[in-house]
Amino acid sequence: xxxxxxxxxxxxxxxxxxxxxxxxxxxxxxxxxxxxxxxxxxxxxxxxxxxxxxxxxxxxxxxxxxxxxxxxxxxxxxxxxxxxxxxxxxxxxxxxxxxxxxxxxxxxxxxxxxxxxxxxxxxxxxxxxxxxxxxxxxxxxxxxxxxxxxxxxxxxxxxxxxxxxxxxxxxxxxxxxxxxxxxxxxxxxxxxxxxxxxxxxxxxxxxxx
Numbered sequence: 673x674x675x676x677x678x679x680x681x682x683x684x685x686x687x688x689x690x691x692x693x694x695x696x697x698x699x700x701x702x703x704x705x706x707x708x709x710x711x712x713x714x715x716x717x718x719x720x721x722x723x724x725x726x727x728x729x730x731x732x733x734x735x736x737x738x739x740x741x742x743x744x745x746x747x748x749x750x751x752x753x754x755x756x757x758x759x760x761x762x763x764x765x766x767x768x769x770x771x772x773x774x775x776x777x778x779x780x781x782x783x784x785x786x787x788x789x790x791x792x793x794x795x796x797x798x799x800x801x802x803x804x805x806x807x808x809x810x811x812x813x814x815x816x817x818x819x820x821x822x823x824x825x826x827x828x829x830x831x832x833x834x835x836x837x838x839x840x841x842x843x844x845x846x847x848x849x850x851x852x853x854x855x856x857x858x859x860x861x862x863x864x865x866x867x868x869x870x871x872x873x874x875x876x877x878x879x880x881x
Contacts, residue, residue, distance in 0.1 A: 676713040677769045683830035684728040684750045685817035694744040698767035706732040726835045779838045780813040793850035800857040816842035
């Protein structure tokens with residue numbers, strides 16, 4: 673299948689809403705075609721100077737505003753993950769790029785014990801950061817896609833997670849990451865407490881020698 677492409681330095685997950693300001697002529701053409709036909713397009717991530725092999729198909733949901741020179745403010749929504757088998761720098765007769773793609777099957781099965789531990793580590797992570805983020809309702813499929821942007825992943829890690837076609841594997845990747853990051857954050861918090869205490873009068877505990 674040939675899919676029009678809109679490469680960006682970001683990863684979009686399925687079910688994610690993404691607002692875009694469209695200003696380049698090639699993407700104005702792409703979005704206008706989507707507007708007229710309802711056809712989807714794809715966003716593969718541009719990472720370290722290379723186009724990732726995995727990306728997400730998006731649908732155009734709404735055009736908020738069209739400017740006199742053709743620029744647009746739009747709302748899009750992620751649908752399915754794809755793997756790009758070949759890249760077409762310029763689709764014949766078009767200004768934009770495209771790619772031959774195949775869609776990944778998505779196995780939504782998960783391990784209950786993993787979800788429970790993931791919720792615990794996620795809450796600890798955001799408690800240590802003081803963000804106030806709450807875990808979304810976890811009885812919905814693809815919880816990993818809903819929290820993938822909120823666990824401190826790099827762009828490359830997000831692409832890796834996107835390439836996984838099993839929800840259980842994606843959740844394990846997030847969980848292992850949170851174990852490492854939370855350990856580091858707790859150590860940093862302890863260091864900050866020691867630094868704050870330095871120079872203050874300390875009340876030493878009684879020692880039974």
